[in-house]
Amino acid sequence: MSFPWAEHYTPKLPLMKWIDEKLPLPRFVYNAVGGGYEVPRNLNYFWNFGVLAGLALTIQLVTGIILAMHYASNAGIAFDSVEHMMRDVNSGWLLRYAHANGASFFFIVVYIHIFRGLFYGSYKAPREMVWLLGVVIFLLMMATAFMGYVLPWGQMSFWGAQVITGLFSAIPVVGDPIHTWLLGGFAPGDATLNRFFSLHYLLPFVIAGVIILHIWALHIPGSSNPTGVEVKGPQDTVPFHPYYTAKDGFGVGVFLLLFALVLFFAPNAMGHPDNYIQANPMSTPAHIVPEWYFWPFYAILRAFTMDLSIPFTGIVIIPAKLLGVLAMFSSILLLFFLPWIDTSPVRSGTYRPLFKKFFYLLLVDVVVLGYCGGAPAAEPYVMISQIAAAYYFAHFLIVLPIIASIERPDPLPGSITEAVLAKAKHRPVEADPALAAAAE
Structure with missing residues (x-):
């Protein structure tokens, strides 16, 4: 978003001036997330979850790349390779649990992000493209998570792949060929693991690319806000940095604290016990379910x-x-x-x-x-x-x-500032220097 009153980046150090002239990356970062990016002044903590989703994706990318170095996409040894990570690789248990629970935290954050958008009308004009790209990200997440669930090659992995891919066979005429093509055969096996592992590794980078488009589309109309009223002037906005970088920093701290609590004290709470049993095509689990975020x-x-x-x-x-x-x-x-x-x-x-x-x-x-x-x-x-x-x-x-x-x-406020000041009447203005300045 580019407001006429927003600051423009002017490098001061000679090195930064030279970099900015040859490759305007410092200027891009400043305008994207720094003091040059103006945002509504009334954003609440529900607006933290976009940043938290980016953090969750980063955790998944880093842990996933390292785990891929030790994983074997072969039906005969896939389960053993996961056990090898857990037992023999230095901090492998931590990486594996961080990756598995990171997926759950990623979905928790994204679900809250989606319902925030539903409540505050973030899908309405002029932000339709932001919403549509968000739904694309959600679909890519679901595909990535499903294929990742298959890779440990436990009982629920095998039978989950069998059941979910079998849904495509319900499509008339082309259903059975699609089912066979997805699995690479008539039942989950080596071909299934190879193609699912390849796509599971690739799709997070596709998600990262769509997230860049998502943020780009967001910067054109600017962020929505709890009132739904559009920005009307400089009094309605504050620079993203330091106001919301500090607020996001608090959210990141809470997120990492909760993540650490689950990681170290309840790492299997959101998993299924049957997935610690090696896949057996001859033994069907009594109750086949996908991961909780698909329920x-x-x-x-x-x-x-x-x-x-x-x-x-x-x-x-x-x-x-x-x-x-x-x-x-x-x-x-x-x-x-x-x-x-x-x-x-x-x-x-x-x-x-x-x-x-x-x-x-x-x-x-x-x-x-x-x-x-x-x-x-x-x-x-x-x-x-x-x-x-x-x-x-x-x-x-x-x-x-x-x-x-x-x-x-109900009657809408005339501006974002009007809504903020009306809310401030319920507490002393002196308690908030920013509100005191706005009141003056």
Whole structure:
């Protein structure tokens, strides 16, 4: 974002002047994340999660590159190579646990980031491209995480690969060839590990590239803010550095503290015990589940238990398995169309009382879906997941358009500064020097 009142970078040291003339990298960094990048002055801690997502990706890249040096993508020794990392490689246990738990923390951060965007309307114009690129990043994350889950070659790795890739066989005509192509054969084996390992190594760098586009797209309209009101002047903004670098630094500290607590005291809490048993094609686990961050979508997949058929004829139009696959993918692809589904002119849920209630209902609904996705495929979990899946789609396709047309939003503040000063009336102005200066 380039405001007319933003500072321009002028190097002072001779070396920096020379570098800036030949390759304007210092100027680019300054304008991207330094004092030359102006951001709304009222961003709360929910805006920290973009930086935290970048930190989580960095942890995954660093630990993943080192682990790849010791991993063997061969069905005969893949499981043993992971045990070798854990037992024989210096600090290998730390790297492996950091990588496995780093994936979970990455998804936790991204889910909070997504729901923050949903509540504050960050998907609305003029930030549609920022949102669309974010959904692309989410899809790439899911593909990368699934393939990474297969690599340890434990029981859940093998059967997870068998079940999830088997979903493609539900596609008419081309389903079976796609399934065989994905696995490199008729069952998970050496070819599966080789291609999954290659793609698992490659895709994080693709994610990093899309993140650069995501940040680039963000800098054009600028950051959204909790009020949803656009910036109207220099009084509404502050430089990103040092105000938000300090705030992000606090968030990074909390993130690393929580990460360390899980890493050192509960490293297997978010994993599955069956994955510490070597893959055995002749022994099917009693309950096959993906990683916890896929559970809401897995619940939607399993919610479809009946074929779509013509009544009284027995003619099947769409099999239940294909319905589940279509619903699972649609639940994610639906997010692409959200900027055009929600037509309310008010961005922030803070000023949308009716929207706020249904947003919290959606939040509970997704938690219920997650719980049902990790539960056995039996009653009452199947019935609950069917109700929750129905509401998930109804929320985006029915509830949001209706709310946009009938809701009476609360009055919006005239500017970001007005909202900040109104909030400041509830506490002494002297307690915040920045607010005192703004009040003057």
